Amino acid sequence: MVHIGSQTNERLPHLHGTPASRGIAFGKIAFLKRNAKPEIKHKVDDVKAEIDRFEQARAKAITQLGNLYEASLEKLGEQNAVVFQIHQLMLDDPDYVSQIHEVITSEQMNAEYAVDTVAKRFSMMFESMDNDYMKGRAADVLDVSRRVVDILISASGEPKNSTLKNYGTSVILATDDLAPSETVQLDKFSVTGIVTSHGSTRSHTVIFARTMGIPAIISVGDALDESLEGKNAILDGGSGMLIIEPDEETIASYKERKKTEDALRARLEQFRGKETRTLSGRKIKLYANIGNADDIDIVKSSDAEGIGLFRSEYIYLSSDDFPTEETQFKIYKQVLESMENKQVIIRTLDIGADKTAPYFTLKPEDNPAMGMRAVRICITRPEIFKVQLRALYRASVFGKLAIMFPMITSVEEVKTCLSICEEVKAELKAQEIDFDPNIEIGIMIETPASALISDELAPYVDFFSIGTNDLTQFTLAVDRQNADLGRFLNPYHHAVIRLIEMTVKNAHNAGIWVGVCGELAADEGFTHELISMGIDEMSVAPSSVLMLRARISTLG
Ligand code: PEP
Numbered sequence: 001m002v003h004i005g006s007q008t009n010e011r012l013p014h015l016h017g018t019p020a021s022r023g024i025a026f027g028k029i030a031f032l033k034r035n036a037k038p039e040i041k042h043k044v045d046d047v048k049a050e051i052d053r054f055e056q057a058r059a060k061a062i063t064q065l066g067n068l069y070e071a072s073l074e075k076l077g078e079q080n081a082v083v084f085q086i087h088q089l090m091l092d093d094p095d096y097v098s099q100i101h102e103v104i105t106s107e108q109m110n111a112e113y114a115v116d117t118v119a120k121r122f123s124m125m126f127e128s129m130d131n132d133y134m135k136g137r138a139a140d141v142l143d144v145s146r147r148v149v150d151i152l153i154s155a156s157g158e159p160k161n162s163t164l165k166n167y168g169t170s171v172i173l174a175t176d177d178l179a180p181s182e183t184v185q186l187d188k189f190s191v192t193g194i195v196t197s198h199g200s201t202r203s204h205t206v207i208f209a210r211t212m213g214i215p216a217i218i219s220v221g222d223a224l225d226e227s228l229e230g231k232n233a234i235l236d237g238g239s240g241m242l243i244i245e246p247d248e249e250t251i252a253s254y255k256e257r258k259k260t261e262d263a264l265r266a267r268l269e270q271f272r273g274k275e276t277r278t279l280s281g282r283k284i285k286l287y288a289n290i291g292n293a294d295d296i297d298i299v300k301s302s303d304a305e306g307i308g309l310f311r312s313e314y315i316y317l318s319s320d321d322f323p324t325e326e327t328q329f330k331i332y333k334q335v336l337e338s339m340e341n342k343q344v345i346i347r348t349l350d351i352g353a354d355k356t357a358p359y360f361t362l363k364p365e366d367n368p369a370m371g372m373r374a375v376r377i378c379i380t381r382p383e384i385f386k387v388q389l390r391a392l393y394r395a396s397v398f399g400k401l402a403i404m405f406p407m408i409t410s411v412e413e414v415k416t417c418l419s420i421c422e423e424v425k426a427e428l429k430a431q432e433i434d435f436d437p438n439i440e441i442g443i444m445i446e447t448p449a450s451a452l453i454s455d456e457l458a459p460y461v462d463f464f465s466i467g468t469n470d471l472t473q474f475t476l477a478v479d480r481q482n483a484d485l486g487r488f489l490n491p492y493h494h495a496v497i498r499l500i501e502m503t504v505k506n507a508h509n510a511g512i513w514v515g516v517c518g519e520l521a522a523d524e525g526f527t528h529e530l531i532s533m534g535i536d537e538m539s540v541a542p543s544s545v546l547m548l549r550a551r552i553s554t555l556g
Pocket residue numbers: 309311350446466467468469470471517518519
């Protein structure tokens with residue numbers, strides 16, 4: 001058993017895992033009982049008949065998943081229930097199906113064994129991928145395969161993978177890992193929390209748990225063993241802590257916290273699926289900020305109406321060399337497709353200052369925040385910029401893309417960026433490669449210079465997005481990286497506010513929209529100022545979306 005922390009709970013035995021779904025749960029720990037599987041491995045004489053058995057089970061599983069999709073729509077919403085349609089597609093994957101046929105034919109093995117073998121192969125392949133999203137798919141392939149195996153071994157044809165219903169009330173369900181289809185069957189009135197020894201925060205299980213409001217902790221490791229069965233526990237999905245046999249004082253303090261958190265969550269949930277409007281009915285675009293494509297599921301479960309800032313430099317930072325056009329294209333395409341025609345604003349690379357990648361071979365500088373960075377690199381080294389722009393334009397046909405340039409200080413820079421875009425478009429046209437010629441192009445207003453000449457910049461672009469983090473740093477000459485200067489880094493300084501006001505006015509005079517994607521956008525205490533200034537869009541961390549929608553609904 002692991003003991004951590006220095007707070008009230010330190011004296012109590014507790015386990016620690018990865019926080020996966022916020023909230024506090026009380027209950028008795030109950031380990032998930034999956035029905036024991038009969039021995040599933042045996043030789044077959046008639047491989048053709050065995051392939052037919054598999055095909056029938058596969059068809060039945062596809063039908064069941066269709067039913068599960070329908071049944072989950074209300075519980076999880078369309079954007080989450082769609083995973084069962086994706087599961088249907090997995091069962092139709094030609095590679096998956098042909099490998100199963102192959103095992104049956106070449107090894108003369110039964111269908112259950114073949115499905116199990118190929119499922120493990122696929123799941124290991126997903127696990128080993130260098131991409132958290134794909135890692136999260138390992139659980140999905142095991143889940144769909146388990147369904148097919150259950151159908152194969154079940155005389156009645158009903159799946160019998162686990163007995164999820166008879167746990168009584170108030171249990172914290174413990175298991176090695178939980179499949180998405182098992183999660184969706186949970187009765188949230190009896191299962192108060194989920195704790196798993198393995199799992200990925202990217203799995204649909206975690207996304208479903210969040211959507212269903214079930215607190216969860218994952219990756220607790222081997223410390224989660226069956227000796228805990230039946231013990232009372234408190235699960236804190238926000239901190240990742242599972243407190244075993246809590247005393248009265250701890251229970252009372254967590255009950256108090258739960259009451260407050262539940263009330264807040266219930267209030268915020270009312271805003272899910274709604275438009276973001278002020279009291280007077282003015283529509284505000286409420287978007288989310290992301291660092292990489294892996295954040296998409298979180299954005300989707302946050303109910304954001306688009307992506308207001310995709311910090312594309314993270315693709316460069318997580319790479320050992322310049323990411324190729326193809327690598328970038330695939331990432332942008334995936335993000336655009338997943339966002340299903342909601343706007344996705346991708347900021348071109350903002351490398352430099354605190355975000356450096358060695359292969360850029362930037363010279364050491366005394367003041368890198370004011371040095372060779374962002375759009376300055378793009379203009380000086382257009383060959384790097386063009387790779388990104390080609391990838392972006394190629395991806396533009398897969399959704400609603402907008403491109404945004406960072407760290408702008410002059411009209412000249414904007415004109416240069418636009419002319420490089422034109423070159424890229426001309427090249428793609430000549431190569432007969434499709435792209436959307438009408439995507440919106442915007443710039444970040446994050447230097448005092450750009451705010452001061454925002455009237456001159458506006459005619460060249462479709463929108464402004466105010467980066468209050470850098471705007472504050474550069475207006476006040478306070479290094480945002482220096483923790484000792486925290487109290488001087490004041491985003492509410494009148495100089496910063498005036499620059500924001502000026503930017504909004506100039507944008508509207510020119511007939512373009514203006515948003516805020518810096519941290520100030522998520523500051524509830526400042527929302528009314530931004531709304532009264534006339535801000536059209538706010539882009540914030542996914543976790544702040546519902547809170548901000550609720551706040552905006554009380555203003556203006
Ligand atoms: C900003 O400067 O406010 C901004 C959103 O960009 P970043 O924080 O990535 O510099």
